[in-house]
Amino acid sequence: MDKLDLNITIIGLGLIGGSYAMALKELNPKKIYAVDIDEKAIDDAEKIGIIDKGYLEADIPLKESDLVIICLYPKLVEKFVKDNINNFKNGAVITDVTGIKSEFIKEVNSILRDDIDFVFGHPMAGREQKGLKFASKDVFKGANYIITPTERNKEKNLRFVEELVKKIGFKNVMSISPEKHDKIIGFTSQLPHVIAVSLVNSDNLGVETGLFTGDSYRELTRIAQINSDLWTELFTGNKENLVREIEIFEENIKKIKNAIINEEKELLSEIMEKASKKRKEMS
Amino acid sequence: MDKLDLNITIIGLGLIGGSYAMALKELNPKKIYAVDIDEKAIDDAEKIGIIDKGYLEADIPLKESDLVIICLYPKLVEKFVKDNINNFKNGAVITDVTGIKSEFIKEVNSILRDDIDFVFGHPMAGREQKGLKFASKDVFKGANYIITPTERNKEKNLRFVEELVKKIGFKNVMSISPEKHDKIIGFTSQLPHVIAVSLVNSDNLGVETGLFTGDSYRELTRIAQINSDLWTELFTGNKENLVREIEIFEENIKKIKNAIINEEKELLSEIMEKASKKRKEMS
Missing domain, CATH: 1.10.3660.10 (6-phosphogluconate dehydrogenase C-terminal like domain)
Structure with a gap:
């Protein structure tokens, strides 16, 4: 199987983060890490083999990750980026799963390092349950995905995220403004x-x-x-x-x-x- | 296979009537007839073998039918019963699929022959499409069914309808007043x-x-x-x-x-x- 020549870290192993791990694992990345405050979620994810290693703190995995997928509640994303601003690998691509964009993007963009490219995304997929135990790589199958490009984004990174989400099952990927x-x-x-x-x-x-x-x-x-x-x-x-x-x-x-x-x-x-x-x- | 010792006529071969025919055919009744104004629906139903014979007029099949299932729009049910009041077999049981009951039942009961028992029922099942081509015996699987008994109904006929709809896949059968x-x-x-x-x-x-x-x-x-x-x-x-x-x-x-x-x-x-x-x- 082709290898995805990247290290990936997923922040937050809930329903969506867990589903990303499951779907991305099938693409055979170099390493896939996860960060969660819940030790049990990390243990479970390691046991079922959907991540290579899990962490309670983000600094170690972030330093070697080319792609970071933040699967946290909206309010926690900005805080996470701020707290870890010096931990990201140089030139890292970050993406998210947040369901609202305009204000959120302004706030996050205002604290980013220049070398980091945050491609804001919204997977229109979910379940009525929450937590890792309901995660499934099928959550994304045939679903819609929205990218909200900003002036900061590099064209190649927008294309990279678009291609990646199509590989894990999303059908339509639309690009529109945050507003x-x-x-x-x-x-x-x-x-x-x-x-x-x-x-x-x-x-x-x-x-x-x-x-x-x-x-x-x-x-x-x-x-x-x-x-x-x-x-x-x-x-x-x-x-x-x-x-x-x-x-x-x-x-x-x-x-x-x-x-x-x-x-x-x-x-x-x-x-x-x-x-x-x-x-x-x-x- | 056990035989259902009855002749049945279904009035109206739309989505619901067609689905009843399919589901009842599996119970192996003596004969299953259908009446529709659409010749093509009759031909199709005969060809796929879900009825023994179809008719454009109801008089012939009604005369030998122990059970009549009227799958027409609400307003057409009363007219159908009135127009055919002398065609029903002595002691026949009639049932319906109408989604509203109170006024409708008063009107229909007022024109019934004394020997006929009309057990009013509401299968809570359907599809967003209409017509025989979307009919399926699976429409009723696991669905709810409501019987609205009236003072005219014989206990044995209420039980008969309840048992019959369970046999074709309905899960819960509830009896409540029309109101x-x-x-x-x-x-x-x-x-x-x-x-x-x-x-x-x-x-x-x-x-x-x-x-x-x-x-x-x-x-x-x-x-x-x-x-x-x-x-x-x-x-x-x-x-x-x-x-x-x-x-x-x-x-x-x-x-x-x-x-x-x-x-x-x-x-x-x-x-x-x-x-x-x-x-x-x-x-």
């Missing part, structure tokens, strides 16, 4: 989570709901099993975009509600046809 | 469809949305590919329940929106934890 990313993600990712949580919290039936559901309710609410710490950060970190998307959604709910109240059957049909057509075109 | 059914279904089935349609119609991104979605958006919007004629009937036929559920949902959306606007992180976490816990308990 556009945050607007889009407010709609395609954050709004669905707001909706799923609100739907489950609207349950006032007083029965065992699961006995009276079809696929629709189960599908719409799977992601209500949510990592509340992470999503509190994501929601408040993208407040303006998200609130605007929520309000557009509220208007659409109101429109269909009024059509039902007034029994405007033609209008109802139109509303549904429009959505149906748009959704069919998507897949 | 309770309509309230529950307003929440677990109709509200999710209202939400999915509204979410797709809120897309104002101006990009190819499918390139920027994760599983969450795709799952929340699959059912926006909706049969608008059918769901217009279902929504307006359960108007009061559905509007109440929409309004409870609107309140929950507003609650989370305000928490985001005010950056009330603890409240946001609480809201998410509550939903997360409830959803985890469901599965």
